[in-house]
Amino acid sequence: MPAPGQPERALPLVGDTRVYELRLARLLMAFLVSGLIFLLGPGSFLGLWNLMAISQRQAALAVSPAWLQAHGHAEVFGWVGSFILGIGFHSLTRQNQARVNLTWAWACWALWTAGVALRWLAGVAAWHWRVILPLAGGLELAAFAIFHRTVRGAHRRAPGAPREPLPGWILLVLTGVCGFLLTLVLHFGADVYLAGWGSAPLVGPGWDVRLVTIMTWTFLVPFVLGFSTRWFPIFAGLRPAPAWAPRRLAACVAAGAVLTIAGAAAAAALCWMALALIAVWALGVVRPSVQPPKTQGIHPSFPYFLRIAYCWLAVAAALNLWAALAPAATGAAGAGRHALTVGFIAGMILTIGPRILPAFSGMRTLFSPGLMLAALVLLQAGCTLRVAGEVLAYPGWLPGAWHWLPVSAGVEVAALALFACNLAATLLRPPEHLRRVR
Numbered sequence: 001m002p003a004p005g006q007p008e009r010a011l012p013l014v015g016d017t018r019v020y021e022l023r024l025a026r027l028l029m030a031f032l033v034s035g036l037i038f039l040l041g042p043g044s045f046l047g048l049w050n051l052m053a054i055s056q057r058q059a060a061l062a063v064s065p066a067w068l069q070a071h072g073h074a075e076v077f078g079w080v081g082s083f084i085l086g087i088g089f090h091s092l093t094r095q096n097q098a099r100v101n102l103t104w105a106w107a108c109w110a111l112w113t114a115g116v117a118l119r120w121l122a123g124v125a126a127w128h129w130r131v132i133l134p135l136a137g138g139l140e141l142a143a144f145a146i147f148h149r150t151v152r153g154a155h156r157r158a159p160g161a162p163r164e165p166l167p168g169w170i171l172l173v174l175t176g177v178c179g180f181l182l183t184l185v186l187h188f189g190a191d192v193y194l195a196g197w198g199s200a201p202l203v204g205p206g207w208d209v210r211l212v213t214i215m216t217w218t219f220l221v222p223f224v225l226g227f228s229t230r231w232f233p234i235f236a237g238l239r240p241a242p243a244w245a246p247r248r249l250a251a252c253v254a255a256g257a258v259l260t261i262a263g264a265a266a267a268a269a270l271c272w273m274a275l276a277l278i279a280v281w282a283l284g285v286v287r288p289s290v291q292p293p294k295t296q297g298i299h300p301s302f303p304y305f306l307r308i309a310y311c312w313l314a315v316a317a318a319l320n321l322w323a324a325l326a327p328a329a330t331g332a333a334g335a336g337r338h339a340l341t342v343g344f345i346a347g348m349i350l351t352i353g354p355r356i357l358p359a360f361s362g363m364r365t366l367f368s369p370g371l372m373l374a375a376l377v378l379l380q381a382g383c384t385l386r387v388a389g390e391v392l393a394y395p396g397w398l399p400g401a402w403h404w405l406p407v408s409a410g411v412e413v414a415a416l417a418l419f420a421c422n423l424a425a426t427l428l429r430p431p432e433h434l435r436r437v438r
Helices: 016-057 065-094 102-125 129-154 168-197 205-236 245-262 265-282 302-325 330-360 369-393 399-428 432-437
Strands: none
Touching: 016 065, 016 102, 016 330, 016 399, 065 102, 065 129, 065 168, 065 205, 065 330, 102 129, 129 168, 168 205, 168 245, 205 245, 205 265, 205 302, 205 330, 245 265, 265 302, 302 330, 302 369, 330 369, 330 399, 369 399
């Protein structure tokens, strides 16, 4: 088997490009399908179960913290991480019309899927967790190493080729890659420590907050910002982001990561606030479109939900800053995390996904723009109810808001289920050119 950075040599000479494109689309579909399974099973439904218990007992610690951490790991790494790896193999290598070794890419998928599944099993069932935790972390790191070397090899400059300036959106994506690696290394270190000295498969609350912050703000957010810088102005008909924006956003991410690890939560929260404000301004979220939005094949409300997602980014940063400056506001921290992960991250995936994933998966068209709208409306309604409920219920300001939490979770699960069904039906359809022949 050739090294990850080396091109494949097993493709036929006749129709070589066509065969490669089909195999690359199948690889992306595998990452998407496994991501959807993690989203609906270990992620969303476990989260719904957790919130029902929290609402019934009216206490944030009514369920096992290990279950909460397992739910978060499945949501972030199982769903979003799988999507990022699949899209990364597909789009980052195509940027320079480069090719990846698909054998190693499939090995990355297998290692990643196994690692995330084992990590979830250890957290929920506590089955042989002293062995499974470090094993799962090692598998995830191995999958990332394959991904990094494969993409890096595909982008290696030819001998004598001139060095070209790095596009701003690529800089942000690479910042997210660094945050991805940092997150995996910290998780693996925590897994090894727990396996040797822990009494349960549970990270302590102090380090858990730092890990969640690193995972969301230095891993997920830069990826979304990077692809937004590249595609948001085109899809929404806005002016391109200024050239200075990606570097300032990357600097905010780097500074926030260092401050978070050092335990300076308030200073880090200021970095996230600056990042949100720069992103909203640079991408022109609050300004009108200068060109017609590209909504062919999807619901025409598409550009509005893109803007709503970035509003949630600003809300998340504000709540995070509130929680850092006033730790007694117990609902602000959880509400801020939810505004970021569901309002911004999930909101962007449910908005951008129907626009790009069908095309990436073999030039298909979206199954139902109506289902896309329904999923987005439900997601925004559920996120609004959840964020408001946590802010009001946890400090005791409005006890009746505890009952909003399971309702919000049910609405969000319904939204994610509609998204998954719409995407699954899209992937099961034949490519557009074959449908036209029929």
